[in-house]
Amino acid sequence: MPRRECLNPRCRVLHSGPGPRCPMCTSRQEQARDAARGTTTQRGLGADHQAAARVVLANAELCVVCGQPPTADDPLEAGHIIPRVRGGTNDITNYRAEHRSCNRSQGADLRQR
Ligand SMILES: [Zn+2]
Ligand SMILES: [Zn+2]
Incomplete structure (x- = not known):
């Protein structure tokens, strides 16, 4: 797999992960999304x-x-x-x-x- 630069401008690490971001940024991004979803649910209540x-x-x-x-x-x-x-x-x-x-x-x- 060709290596590419992580899409995160503060990271820019070369990686060969499946997504546009390096595996570390991808998991961090998912955590942030989960956190945001939690807040919305709480706000809904x-x-x-x-x-x-x-x-x-x-x-x-x-x-x-x-x-x-x-x-x-x-x-x-x-x-x-x-x-x-x-x-x-x-x-x-x-x-x-x-x-x-x-x-x-x-x-x-x-x-x-
Ligand atoms: Zn990254
Ligand atoms: Zn009762």
């Missing part, structure tokens, strides 16, 4: 999540999962009907009020399936 959760909780009196009212130890939380890992959105229609404990146990359940 930001303002619109807060707003939707507030509205759902403001109208909620009972837990949707078990039908019981909230307690001091087990307050209601806004949970996703379709988990975000399964493509659920932060749209208000994807939220429901559920106990913190119901939210957790259901999440664990979904992870096992």
Whole structure:
């Protein structure tokens, strides 16, 4: 394989890797992309999540999962009907009020399936 210069202007090392960048820069670039994706996901759980959760909780009196009212130890939380890992959105229609404990146990359940 012919050697070529790494595309990274700060690297410029001669390499014979499969891509335009040397293997080291390629893996660094992928790490940066993963980090950026993580931040976007976290940002997605930001303002619109807060707003939707507030509205759902403001109208909620009972837990949707078990039908019981909230307690001091087990307050209601806004949970996703379709988990975000399964493509659920932060749209208000994807939220429901559920106990913190119901939210957790259901999440664990979904992870096992
Ligand atoms: Zn490089
Ligand atoms: Zn409940």
